Amino acid sequence: MWWVEPGHLEVKNNQLSVGGHLATDLAGRHGTPLYVYNGDKILKNFRLVRDALARHADNFCIHYAVKANAHVQVLKLLGQEGAHADCVSPIECRLALKAGIGKERILFTGTSVSNRDLAELVDLGVRINIDSLSQLRRLATFSRSPEISIRWNPGEGSGAGLHSHTITAGKYIKFGIPEAKVLDAFREASELGMKVVGLHQHIGSGWLGDDVRVFLGSVRRTLEVAREAERILGRPFRFIDFGGGPGIRYREEQSPFPIEEYARGLVEAVRTAGFSCTLAIEPGRYFVAESGVLLLEINTVEEKNVPVIGVDGGFNTLVRPAFYGAHHEMVLCNRVRGPCERTFMVAGNLCESSDVFNENKKELRPLPEPREGDILAILCAGAYGYEMGSAYNGRPLPAQVLLLGGKDYRITERGNFEAIVGGQALTTK
Numbered sequence: 001m002w003w004v005e006p007g008h009l010e011v012k013n014n015q016l017s018v019g020g021h022l023a024t025d026l027a028g029r030h031g032t033p034l035y036v037y038n039g040d041k042i043l044k045n046f047r048l049v050r051d052a053l054a055r056h057a058d059n060f061c062i063h064y065a066v067k068a069n070a071h072v073q074v075l076k077l078l079g080q081e082g083a084h085a086d087c088v089s090p091i092e093c094r095l096a097l098k099a100g101i102g103k104e105r106i107l108f109t110g111t112s113v114s115n116r117d118l119a120e121l122v123d124l125g126v127r128i129n130i131d132s133l134s135q136l137r138r139l140a141t142f143s144r145s146p147e148i149s150i151r152w153n154p155g156e157g158s159g160a161g162l163h164s165h166t167i168t169a170g171k172y173i174k175f176g177i178p179e180a181k182v183l184d185a186f187r188e189a190s191e192l193g194m195k196v197v198g199l200h201q202h203i204g205s206g207w208l209g210d211d212v213r214v215f216l217g218s219v220r221r222t223l224e225v226a227r228e229a230e231r232i233l234g235r236p237f238r239f240i241d242f243g244g245g246p247g248i249r250y251r252e253e254q255s256p257f258p259i260e261e262y263a264r265g266l267v268e269a270v271r272t273a274g275f276s277c278t279l280a281i282e283p284g285r286y287f288v289a290e291s292g293v294l295l296l297e298i299n300t301v302e303e304k305n306v307p308v309i310g311v312d313g314g315f316n317t318l319v320r321p322a323f324y325g326a327h328h329e330m331v332l333c334n335r336v337r338g339p340c341e342r343t344f345m346v347a348g349n350l351c352e353s354s355d356v357f358n359e360n361k362k363e364l365r366p367l368p369e370p371r372e373g374d375i376l377a378i379l380c381a382g383a384y385g386y387e388m389g390s391a392y393n394g395r396p397l398p399a400q401v402l403l404l405g406g407k408d409y410r411i412t413e414r415g416n417f418e419a420i421v422g423g424q425a426l427t428t429k
C-alpha cells in the first residue's frame, strides 16, 4: 500500500483510517458521498513547501490557489499558517477575506473578466493580475487605484501539466498576454497611469519530475521579460509570481514531487538574474489534494458484461476521472488488503456512460471482492474535487468533513432538494 502515511492514511486490522478515524465510522456518522480532509496533512504539505523556500530565500510569499479547495475552513488553516491567496473570482476573494486573509494578501487572477467583476474587485481593494489588454483598458476607465500585475504567457514549449486541459502556456492557450505584446502592455499600463507592481506566469497544473525543468526554463524567460518591463516602468517590481503547478503522486509509478529541486532552482534563477523583489508562487493541488478522501457507499455489485460496482456518487461528485482521464486510487475501507482476485468497473449514479471512476472504462480496477453496503474510498481527492462538483441529475453536492486535533467537524452540510430548487421560480406569474 504505497499510499500509507503515518498520521494520515493508515491500515489497522485491514480497515482504512484517515487522520486516526476509521473511514467506515466517518461514513456512518456523516453519510455518503462524503469528502473528508485531514487538516494536519494540509498543514504538513504547506510547511514542506514553505520550509524548502525558506532554506534558500528570505523574501517570498505563497499564494494558496483557492480554486483547488475553497472551503473557508481550509482557507483559515492556511491563512493562519501565513498563506496569501490566489483567487479567480470576486466570490473567492470574499471567501479569503472571510477566512481572515487581508486584502493586501490577495491576488486576483481571472480570465474573461467582466466590468462587473472589476468593479467588485476595486471595491474589495485586492490586487488585480491583468490577463488581457482589454481588461487593462477597461479597468483604467473607471479606476487607477488598484495595484496591478501582468500575467504573461511564456509561449510554445513553456507549458507543463498532467493533461492537455491543465496546460496553461503555449499558442492555443487563452490565458495571459502573449510574448509579442507583453512589453507593450507594460508601456500602455504605464501611460494609463496604472500602478504596476508585478509580473506573473502560470504554465500549468500537476507537474511531476521532468516538468520542473520545463518550469525552470519558463522562469528564466519570465525573468528576461521582468528585466525589460522594469526598464519600461522605471522602477523595480514589488513581486514576481511564478504560479502554481507542483503535482502530487496519484499512482504508485509516479515519484513524489521534487520540492527541494523546485525551490532551490527557482530561488537560484531569481537570484542569478539579480532580482531582490518578493518571489511569489501559488500552488493549490500540492497543499490539499493528498489530504482528501471521497467516501462512497457501494449499492450495487453485479456481473454485467463486465463486473460492475455501483456507488452513490458520480462525476458530479468528482469529475477528474471523466474529465481528465485522471487516476485515483480506490480502497475498500473494511477489507483494504484484499485478496484482489477480480477487476471492476466502478460506476457512478449519473445517467451518463462516461460516469465511471476508472480513468478509462476499459481499464478495470483490481479490488477485494466488494459487498453491497461496503464503503469505497477514493484517495487524493482534496483538490479540484468538491470544487468542480455540481448537482447534475438532481444529485446534490456531498457533505464535507475536516479532521483536526483528533476531531471530525462537519464543515459543509449535504445538499438537498431545497438547495436545488431554492433558486428556481416555481411560477411564471
Ligand SMILES: Cc1ncc(COP(=O)(O)O)c(C=O)c1O
Residues within 6 Å of the ligand: 065, 067, 068, 086, 109, 168, 202, 204, 205, 206, 243, 244, 245, 246, 282, 283, 284, 285, 286
Ligand atoms: C493562475 C493559477 N495559479 C495557480 C493555480 C494552481 O495550480 P495547482 O493547483 O496545480 O498548483 C492555477 C490552477 O489552475 C492557476 O490557474
